[in-house]
Amino acid sequence: MAEPDRWQTWAREEKPLVVHDEVAPVKAMPPLLRRRAQPLGRAALEVLYAPSLDYANQPIIFCSRYGETGRCLNFLQTLAEEGKVSPQEFSVSVHNATPGLFLIAKQCRAAVTALASETQLALSGIQEALAQIADGAPSVILVFCEEPLTPLYRAFVEDDEPVGFAFALEIAEGKDYQLVCDEVPTKASTETPFNPSALSLLRFALDETRAVLPLTGAEDWKLLRAAPEAGHA
Amino acid sequence: MSELTDEIKTLIIETLNLEDVAVADIDTDAPLFVDGLGLDSIDALELGVALHKRYGLELSAEAEETRKYFASVRTLADYVGAHRAR
Numbered sequence: 001m002a003e004p005d006r007w008q009t010w011a012r013e014e015k016p017l018v019v020h021d022e023v024a025p026v027k028a029m030p031p032l033l034r035r036r037a038q039p040l041g042r043a044a045l046e047v048l049y050a051p052s053l054d055y056a057n058q059p060i061i062f063c064s065r066y067g068e069t070g071r072c073l074n075f076l077q078t079l080a081e082e083g084k085v086s087p088q089e090f091s092v093s094v095h096n097a098t099p100g101l102f103l104i105a106k107q108c109r110a111a112v113t114a115l116a117s118e119t120q121l122a123l124s125g126i127q128e129a130l131a132q133i134a135d136g137a138p139s140v141i142l143v144f145c146e147e148p149l150t151p152l153y154r155a156f157v158e159d160d161e162p163v164g165f166a167f168a169l170e171i172a173e174g175k176d177y178q179l180v181c182d183e184v185p186t187k188a189s190t191e192t193p194f195n196p197s198a199l200s201l202l203r204f205a206l207d208e209t210r211a212v213l214p215l216t217g218a219e220d221w222k223l224l225r226a227a228p229e230a231g232h233a
Numbered sequence: 234m235s236e237l238t239d240e241i242k243t244l245i246i247e248t249l250n251l252e253d254v255a256v257a258d259i260d261t262d263a264p265l266f267v268d269g270l271g272l273d274s275i276d277a278l279e280l281g282v283a284l285h286k287r288y289g290l291e292l293s294a295e296a297e298e299t300r301k302y303f304a305s306v307r308t309l310a311d312y313v314g315a316h317r318a319r
Contacts, residue, residue: 031251031252031253032271035249035251036250084282084285086282087275087278087279087282088275088276088279091275
């Protein structure tokens with residue numbers, strides 16, 4: 001979808017993502033670097049290269065719950081069966097490999113932070129972004145990417161992502177949003193785990209009718225949208 | 234000989250995921266690393282593993298001769314032709 005209003009409808013109506021089987025081409029990246037990226041990494045790279053992002057050497061915060069589990073499993077199986085692993089696969093099996101490839105291609109020495117967290121990853125990403133901004137970064141690029149777990153691992157998690165995705169947000173100081181933490185949680189810790197997909201962050205950013213995005217099950221941490229008259233960032 | 238050089242070119246393309254590169258695109262005498270094909274040190278290690286699997290060759294990553302064998306497809310084919318165990 002290229003049209004902004006279609007994305008807004010998608011966010012407001014909580015529509016599922018449409019599955020595309022084709023792998024992101026990442027034509028902007030030199031082929032010798034691109035060949036090291038797998039489908040999830042390529043999706044994230046396509047987002048980083050997006051003209052609308054207009055990347056200008058900001059620090060990158062790369063967030064993914066599990067990263068490329070297919071690559072890691074394949075790698076572990078080869079190690080078990082043959083006792084040798086592919087050096088090429090090994091070199092890109094770390095969580096920060098994808099933003100690393102991007103910065104090598106850009107010949108840029110911006111800082112990269114890679115976060116993995118089974119729960120509350122959206123909150124962790126925002127906290128990290130705000131911490132870096134408080135530390136002096138004028139803006140940061142916050143990337144989220146997920147794909148369905150490789151089947152062998154799927155039995156071990158309760159809420160897998162059904163569809164792969166990648167998106168990036170540029171976070172800068174302003175007055176449009178506020179991250180707050182209530183001392184007294186709105187809800188007692190619930191029995192049912194609350195683990196919002198990073199997509200909820202994208203939906204919240206797009207859906208201007210919503211004022212609050214809870215980021216934890218107890219709803220102590222939340223993101224607030226400023227009322228329109230409060231001004232812009 | 235050209236059969237073996239083509240086989241090695243195919244091995245390089247497949248092992249190193251060289252998209253959009255065909256056997257005919259690789260110059261048999263051009264350098265494999267940095268200039269020429271533009272491969273890097275990780276590719277050298279990967280190729281070492283592939284040569285071991287395919288031809289049963291044991292190449293030391295440190296040895297000076299290894300550098301010579303890895304200079305081009307031709308030097309690699311000469312080495313594989315003379316030392317292959319399978």
